[in-house]
Amino acid sequence: MKHYPVIGIVGPQASGKTVVASKLSDLGASRVRMGDIAWEKVKERGLEVTEENVARIANELREEEGMGAMAKYSIPYIKNEMKNNSAVVVDGIRGISEVKKFKEEFGKDFVLISIEALEETRYERIKKREREDDIKNFEAFQRKDNREKEWGLEEAMESADYTITNEDSLEKLKEKTSKIFEEIMKKYEN
Template sequence: MLLIGITGMPGAGKSAIYEVAKKYNLPVVSMGDVVRYETKKRGLELTPENVGNTAINLRKEYGNEAIAVVCLKYIENNLKDKDIIIVEGIRSLYEVNYFRKHYPLVLIAIHSSPLTRFKRLVNRGREDDSTSWEVFVERDLRELGFSIGHAIALSDFVVINESSFEDCINQLDNILKEILSNIEKYKKYNFIFEILK
């Protein structure tokens, strides 16, 4: 099994991977959905603060790789027969390392400027998105506290998502083509990281 991880700050455009995944018939597991599910399970409303606190509490309860643990359990219980799985919403180097302990992982970062991301979140209007710049900055700092910056910095591929949705889709499509046409190379990928430890 090969995992393709998607990382990036809130509003960077990580969900664009769903469009490209459809084209290649690849399953996508969302780490953000896991946190939102846990928030609701705890009887909390889906607000930026509640979702953020749930993410923090899960990490306090189960360690820094908590969300990856839950996602991997889901993958092994439901998608074991799949050769390639996309994991959307990787937030930390701890999660990257946890996944890599179990399966080869290729990491793609999607990057956009703060202003671009803020405008997208305001337009998206999901329950846990903020329309306040202060709350947006607070969320960014919380994400950076999880070590998402490390995951982005150590990504294997980077998509710069500052223009159109189509441009982002095209960049992701080219990256997936590269990975799929060299799948055996990427399945041996974790070997490199073992040597570097």
């Protein structure tokens, strides 16, 4: 049976993870957004989807079930998407424990792409995008960055198979993503 890669996307808030995941999806990959799973858990508890609630519930799950909890909850969704006979992109990896959980589950078929951007660039992007779970000010932005660092974000980024620096245009980011996807998929031809 032919198999396909599971492509993880890791990076800090507003680095460009969603754009990269969308581009990979446009190129034919199925998509699982880890944030959607966190949102589901928030809604299951009858709470409003806010940055604070999403962070609190994700933290509670990590405290109760370990730092790889969100990855664990994502795996059934990923396996379901794999039935579509395509690569699967996992958007929103936040720490090294999640990376380890995915490597444990998918072995050499798990490929990690790290997206990097400067703090100033990322904060400016957040101010413009107005997503319902986004932070509201620079202090909250820094708190979220620090919380994600505590989850092992930097270590996860350092373990990546590919790194994209996202300081240019959206078009440049999409070009870089296309090249990496092409390179990954070449290994799965035959």
